[in-house]
Amino acid sequence: MTRRVVITGIGLVSPLGNSAEALWDALANERSGVAELTSIPSDSLPTRYGAEARGFTAAIEDFGPLEKKMSRDIKKNLKVMCREIQMGVAVAQLCITHAGLKLDAIDRDRLGVLYGSDYLLTLPGEFAAGVKNCVNDNGEFDFTRWADQGLPAVEPLWLLKYLPNLPAAHVAIFNDLRGPNNSLTCREASSNQAVAEAYHTIERGHADRMLAGATGTRIHPSRSIHVQIQEAIASGDDPAKLSRPFDAARNGQVIGEGAACILLEELSAAEARGATIIAEVIGSASSIVADRDSNPDEKTAIANVVKQCLKSAKLQPSEVGHIHAHGLSDVRRDKLEAQGIAAALGAAADKVPVTAAKSYFGNLGAAGGLVELIASALALQNGSLFPIQTLENLDPECPIRPAKRGDSAGETCINLSVTPQGQASGITIRRWAK
Template sequence: MSASTPANNGSRRRVVITGIGVVSPLGIGVEPFLEALKAKRSGVGVVTDVMDASAAPGNVGGEIPDFDDGVTKEAMPKKQRKFIKVMCREIELGVVSAMHAVQHSGLDLDALDRSRMGVDFGANLMFTPPEVLADAVAACAEPLPPDSAEPRRFQFERWGQKGMKMLEPLWLLRYLPNMPACHIGIALDARGPSNSLTMGGASGNSALSEAARIIERGRADVMVAGTTGTHLHPVRTINLGLFGELADGDGPPGTWCKPYDAGRRGQVVGEAACTVILEEREHAEARGATILGELLGFGSACVSQLDATGRLGEAVVVAGRAALRDAGLSPADLGHINGHGVATRDSDAEECRGYAKLLEGAPVPITGLKGFTGNAGSGSGVQELAASLLMLREGLIPVCLNHEFADADLGDLQFVSGDHRPHEGKTVFLNLNGTRGGQASAAIVRAE
């Protein structure tokens, strides 16, 4: 097999993308999302709806505009709308993105064999907002005299009798990371394989990989695959702030996140969900579907030290090479890389050291989407893949927004700077995401 011949053109079933549903700071739905990308318009701004205030400097983040329970209600089948009351915002984002993806794909659900349709979805660990637990926690604190200046201590032995009773009965169901897949499966009556992945920023490509393998093995013809997630949350934002990873800019908020730029100062928090409809190629062609792209290969890795410090750069190399082998391609076959690019000093530098080894001198341009959206953790990966796919169909590689100049820490690499770049006929790209813990996941896609 030559280096330019995709391995999945052989005996294994070919998997294509026929629908995209995106819920993003750039807008809800493919058209507003693509329009904002083409216009180089950032979705990062001062947060007004999700939180009144947060640990993020200036309360800046990538917030999804005009999203509330009404959006979810409109997207869901009527008989499932009662379930909205047990969905936190992250779950709602995922469900809405899946419903939009099905609509975008043109699938006739009534004509499908539902036993041949499955769901594979990724999510962050979902944290309960502090205000939901406040009264229950306060009830379990040790009593002190009114004039005492001592802090009240939480008494664990009181939780079962006092605290637990103050929580809403279905509290846990609102924050379980497997619930997006559950609600999507119920809403679509998808009776095929179903699974949930919780791998932080690496969830997206991994969910697509597992879904594609299910189709390749003949266990399903259609898979609903995606991710949802947020870092725009009081607990998560405090966590990132403690690590010193949050950007604090002095210009418009939309310029604060600078992936791979010499002036990068940290990440901006965001929220997002994105779903793609995967089909076996012959199944999609038989129903006359518009094929947006084909999945060619996948790879994943986790590299960390004995003290659990992640080594993202090494994981990038392992995951990227595995994806290239799986696709039967060489680095020179790639038209671009859509990278993790959270815009922190150390993470971007380590990631780029990995790209330098992976590319072996091939002049492959690198871009990143987080200047447009902020970092949504698990919600970012599929959204970024969708951005590359949609822009390539417009003849363009998306710009790495807010990137002007690279520094020596990033090595001798090419970045898509200033404006979108014509793809010049190279429509195969590598989508790569990672985590602070040293996980990386990679997907290679060809736009059609």
């Protein structure tokens, strides 16, 4: 017998707010989360704008209502968490609360945690004192001093702040969750892959419930420079119009940050506790395509994922309510993504609306795909689809049918993500109608 898997809880930290209600309100009213950067110096960046999760300060109140012991445990451990890990832990706690899940009433051996993340970069300040101790009289760094004078000045537990498996580990430890636990680090593809693995873990009977989360950032003293060197960052004077997926005038991505978590439950387990069901997960896919020199082929990877999502969900292209595209706002990659979507949908490409929430908040790194999946689940639940906010003139090389204001979200959605290396991932969800 097939085990059906449903979404029953949402936790969010995003540039559009830290709840499902705040996210949907911003999307429904076409409100951008892009503004002038406040958390990092922007003088060396090609833009002074980004999408910061300004409502998250890592104060204990940002983790939702907590019992006294849980509050104390999280507070004590915040000092060994970088911002991405803090956000990742917070969204799990917010998700548990949103789902109305009483942990003492369930079998914790059957509830697991699966998270996606980027590689987590150390803040330069972690090594400042140690590096200073190794500067010689000529003002040059002397590496021979590092072992005796540099390393001892580094905080002994600094590495614990940046291990990408720790969001899932902290969540499991804080909540005494003893089910399957795993962490995936595949850049922007991580969100959908984490949801997919959690979905299949329940489907194959290894758990009854899974917290599937992701956390990421492109706003960081070092990471933002990495992005600038490796990828195109949008330039312009109007922050709300910088991220322009599929628009003929797009010129690069907007950097952002965030985290998200959903509670997945086996249907009968969710119904037994009277859970409110948000949507059903019905398919997943993953594909990486590159040539022998490692040059990515995003068009083929995206087409593969859309086809696999259709096949695993037993859907025809015409039955897709909408596509939630990666929609990075990159000149080359948007074109290839659009062409991959069109190739997979065939004759239905002119009829299936395509949206992209990155037009509201840019690239949230590993967290973007899950925030976007939640946005589409809310659209299915509400019946209406948010448009690509900044799309004015569709690039003729992007053969998609862009979502417009007033479009129906339909009954199903395929959510897509893809990395610069050609790793694509997708999740198919269906509107819940009992």
